Amino acid sequence: MPETLVEMKNITKTFPGVKALDDAQLTLYKGEVLGLLGENGAGKSTLMNVLGGVYIPDSGSISIDGKEAKITNVVDAQNLGVAFIHQEIALVPYLSVAENVFLGRERMSAGMVDKRKMYEEAKQWLDMVGLDVNPATMLCKLSIGRQQMVEIAKACSLNMKLLIMDEPTSSLSESEVDSLFEMIRKLKNRGIGIIYISHKLEEVFTITDRVCVMRDGGYVGTIITKESDRDTLVSMMVGRALDNYYTRTFNEPGEVVFEVKNINSGIRVKNCSFKVRKGEIVGFYGLVGAGRSELVKAAMGLYPRDSGTVYVKGEDVSKLPTMKIQERGVALVPENRKLEGLILKNTIAFNMTISVLNKFMKHFRVNAKKEKEIVDNGITSLAIKTPSGQQKAGNLSGGNQQKIVLAKWLASDPDILILDEPTRGVDVGAKAEIYKIMNDLAAKGMAIIMISSEMPEIVNMCDRLIIMSDGRISGELDKSEFDQQRILHYVFAEEK
Secondary structure, eight states, X not given: OOOEEEEEEEEEEEETTEEEEEEEEEEEETTOEEEEEOOTTSSHHHHHHHHTTXXXXXXXXXXXXXXXXXXXXXXXXXXXXXXXXXXXXXXXXXXXXXXXXXXXXXOEETTEEOHXXXXXXXXXXXXXXXXXXXXXXXXXXXXXXXXXXXXXXXXXXXXXXXXXXXXXXXXXXXXXXXXXXXXXXXXXXXXXXXXXXXXXXXXXXXHOSEEEEEETTEEEEEEEGGGOOHHHHHHHHHSSOOSOSSOOOOOOOOSEEEEEEEEEETTTEEEEEEEEETTOXXXXXXXXXXXHHXXXXXXXXXXXXXXXXXXXXXXXXXXXXXXXXXHTTEEEEOSOIIIIIOOTTSBHHHHHXXXXXXXXXXXXXXXXXXXXXXXXXXXXXXXXXXXXXXXXXXXXXXXXXXXXXXXXXXXXXXXEEXXXXXXXXXXXXXXXXXXXXXXXXXXXXXXXXXXXXXXXXXXXXXXXXXXXXXXXXXXXXXXXXXXXXXXXXXXXXXXX
């Protein structure tokens, strides 16, 4: 039998109005990668925050290396060898790589920070994780993938025994994912245990040894990865089989309702043109940094346009501010929900209705019944897990936060809906729900733009696909032409 590294038993944790963990458990062996799966709100992140010292459990026990562990804060966890890499990078962008590695543990000499010593030591840890970068480099100059490797180097410098990774590939390119997996394998060989949280089942089957599944804050079961399959894991997560994962009934599109002509915006958007018709879903695909998000933001007036024209239902809106474009029936669900989509310290109701105040406010009077109707409809239609609309948005899981942003813009009854990575960080059950909503909206005549880094959902959900490379539209394919090799040909197309 492999040697047990971590054992969590009967863990419970309650927040105001929510029982986040209910008799949860987990066992991790030395030198293994344990996948941790569950729908949004299942309790995965909460359980890991207990292990990482962010939360103190109401009851239950934790043992590390066979000894009972008292974890009351993050420092306790670190001293026991627990390292946590969160979904959002937790480093300081305007400090050097070395300063980030030793943040709070600066190397001192004669009462002053010894940068030379810090650089020398940091270089050793960077070499260990295979990151070839000057320790004096400002962190903000590195890609997200390389910043993540800096976090792993920092964790290694703390003599970690256990590494928790929460959605580590959500913002990485394919090559960066390959580098990350190679790093994980190296850590395994050193006997380090890794808990890998992800909604991407293909990654789970690639990198994990076993999978622990949670549902509704409790433990469902643990299964050896190679003895499982996608349907089994999905059934364990959602408590039922998802027979129709991708829901799409393809209809004949109507007239053009959104058109972009020859848009240029800095170096990220170069002479791009495209059209979207009523009732169709147009996908945008490309590598991270290809210019997909920048293009739609330039079209919406959120990024400055150097040149180009934008038409909404035949009207030239190029000179209109973003709010006026929105009033003409265009809604953008942004990629970064926490920075651009939500006010986390405010309630679900506030966030969901902030863009449609005119629907329930008149002459400074609030129609509370209408406001509640909008909120209740959003919560119900998107199956948002919350005790009420008065819960703070920041208290919900990442996937449920994503649903709030979507509900917020659907409340405005748009004719054209732009979705930037709509299923990022969303569990399989919620993904299926979002796909069904998209299909229903398209069937009713809504024009939808979907930016996605996941080829399976692009291929299964879109009528047409626009591929971008280096700020340019490098190819356009109809559904009948969708083929992975052909798509990748355009993804890596060189500038002519």
